Amino acid sequence: MTNFRKSLQAVSLAAAAALLLAPFAAAQNSSNNERWLHVRVVSSDNKGETVRVNIPLELAEKVLPAINKDRLHNGKVTINHSEMDGVDCRALLAALKDTKDGEFVTVQAHDADVQVAKQNGYMLVHVIEKRWDEDKDSKNAKTGKSVEKSKVEVKVPMKVVEALFSAGKDELDVLAALKALSAHGDTELVSVKDEDNTVRVWLDSKNVSD
Amino acid sequence: MILAKLALGAVGTLAVATVYTFREGTIRVDVDEHRPGGSHVHFWLPAAAVPAAMHFVPDDRLQEAADQAREALPIAQIVATELEKLPDTEFVSVDGDNEHVKVSVRRGKVYVDVQDHDDDVHVAVPVSTIRDIMDDIASRQHAQ
Numbered sequence: 001m002t003n004f005r006k007s008l009q010a011v012s013l014a015a016a017a018a019l020l021l022a023p024f025a026a027a028q029n030s031s032n033n034e035r036w037l038h039v040r041v042v043s044s045d046n047k048g049e050t051v052r053v054n055i056p057l058e059l060a061e062k063v064l065p066a067i068n069k070d071r072l073h074n075g076k077v078t079i080n081h082s083e084m085d086g087v088d089c090r091a092l093l094a095a096l097k098d099t100k101d102g103e104f105v106t107v108q109a110h111d112a113d114v115q116v117a118k119q120n121g122y123m124l125v126h127v128i129e130k131r132w133d134e135d136k137d138s139k140n141a142k143t144g145k146s147v148e149k150s151k152v153e154v155k156v157p158m159k160v161v162e163a164l165f166s167a168g169k170d171e172l173d174v175l176a177a178l179k180a181l182s183a184h185g186d187t188e189l190v191s192v193k194d195e196d197n198t199v200r201v202w203l204d205s206k207n208v209s210d
Numbered sequence: 211m212i213l214a215k216l217a218l219g220a221v222g223t224l225a226v227a228t229v230y231t232f233r234e235g236t237i238r239v240d241v242d243e244h245r246p247g248g249s250h251v252h253f254w255l256p257a258a259a260v261p262a263a264m265h266f267v268p269d270d271r272l273q274e275a276a277d278q279a280r281e282a283l284p285i286a287q288i289v290a291t292e293l294e295k296l297p298d299t300e301f302v303s304v305d306g307d308n309e310h311v312k313v314s315v316r317r318g319k320v321y322v323d324v325q326d327h328d329d330d331v332h333v334a335v336p337v338s339t340i341r342d343i344m345d346d347i348a349s350r351q352h353a354q
Contacts, residue, residue, distance in 0.1 A: 034296075049306040054299060059292045066284045207299045 034058060035182045038209050042198045052209045057182040064175050075175025076167050093165050096123065097158070122187075123161050125154040129194075150194030157184050234258035235319060235336035242330040257339040264346045276351035283348055290341035293320065 037060065039053040064075045071078045096104075096118060105116040115126040131149040163180035167173035181203060190201035234257040241251040264272075276283065293315055304311040310325040320340065324331040 047306050047309075049304060049309070052300070052303045054301055056292075056296060056299075059289065059296075062288050062292055063285055066288055069281065207297055 034205065034207065035184075036204060036207055037181075038200075038202050038204070040200045040209055043196060044198070045196055054207060054209060056207070057178060057203070061175065061178050061182065064178065072174075075173065075178075077172045077174055079170055079172055090165055090169070093161060097162070118158065121158050123154075123156050123158055125152070125156075127152040150192065153191045155188055155190075157181070157187065160184065231256040231258050234338065236334075237336070237339065238332070238334040240330070240332040244328055244330070248329075257336045260339050261342045261346065264343065269350065272347060272350045276347045279347065280351065283344065283351065287341070287344045287348060290337060290344050293337045294318070294341065 035057040037055045037057055039051070039055075041049075041051040043049040043051075064072075068074070099118055101117075101119050103115060103117040105114070107114040110132075111130055113126075113128045113130070115124075117124045117126075127150075128148055129150040129152075130146040133145050133147055157180070160177050160180045163176040164172050164174070166176050184203065186202075186204040188200070188202045190199065192199040236254045237257050237260065238254040239251065241249065243249050279286070296315055298314070298316045300312060300314040302311070302313040308327040310323070312321070312323045314321045314323075315337065318338065319334050319336050322331070322333045
């Protein structure tokens with residue numbers, strides 16, 4: 001009888017412990033195939049703020065279709081042609097798909113240099129914004145020396161770009177782009193460096209920023 | 211002997227009730243205002259008490275809340291459901307000179323920690339409680 005009572009006590013304790021610990025055990029059971037989108041902004045002003053954001057792509061994929069506000073509906077964004085400055089993105093993409101690797105668009109303007117290229121299945125966009133130091137003698141900015149004000153580097157897998165433009169004529173399919181992105185390996189997506197901030201957006205399978 | 215059995219029954223019931231209560235986790239709120247006369251609020255309550263307490267909220271109040279949150283409710287429900295599947299993670303962190311903000315999930319709880327030179331705020335809520343509350347509000351919305 002004493003043995004039975006001891007066994008009963010042990011079983012009761014084990015059951016109570018299992019009940020208590022069940023939520024924690026469940027929380028630890030996560031898949032390792034999760035893809036994470038990371039954003040890091042480091043500000044170089046006197047406050048010196050650093051912002052880190054880590055979002056699982058799967059969560060974004062599930063949340064996005066639930067947001068129906070303004071131009072975003074069912075994971076698609078409606079684009080306004082008047083905002084595109086007459087640029088036919090779809091035709092541009094079609095041309096881009098058939099182009100060989102290498103630089104294919106370079107725009108050198110007074111304020112910025114823009115380079116768009118396709119390389120190893122990625123679309124690369126580099127923008128260097130310039131600031132002109134005034135010529136000390138003539139006080140003329142145009143005759144002064146240009147200084148790099150900010151540098152933006154965007155690297156997007158072509159499959160993601162294609163998925164983005166896979167919806168209707170006036171829509172961007174953000175959800176399809178996210179799905180294409182989640183099927184992709186670790187990659188650096190955006191890097192911005194200017195006088196005040198450094199921004200980095202990347203994708204990997206870790207749930208923490210480096 | 212009868213007294214002993216009664217005591218054993220009472221202790222057993224208490225133990226089961228405690229296990230059930232703490233299985234759902236606890237909600238913890240700590241607020242400290244670091245200024246003269248600033249308030250200091252520290253409390254915790256069993257998360258299991260919240261869904262039970264929701265039943266005592268008048269229907270019209272809850273439906274009003276549901277109406278106001280009509281757009282955000284499905285999103286919050288999805289987020290709450292998905293959060294339960296995730297490993298321990300820091301979703302957002304802001305580190306400044308005198309300011310630290312952190313939103314994270316650890317061991318099935320959502321933590322919001324805010325520290326600046328004036329205030330310290332720490333809130334911890336089990337994800338399952340958030341989901342239960344969202345589901346409850348959503349069900350009241352459907353009942354309209």
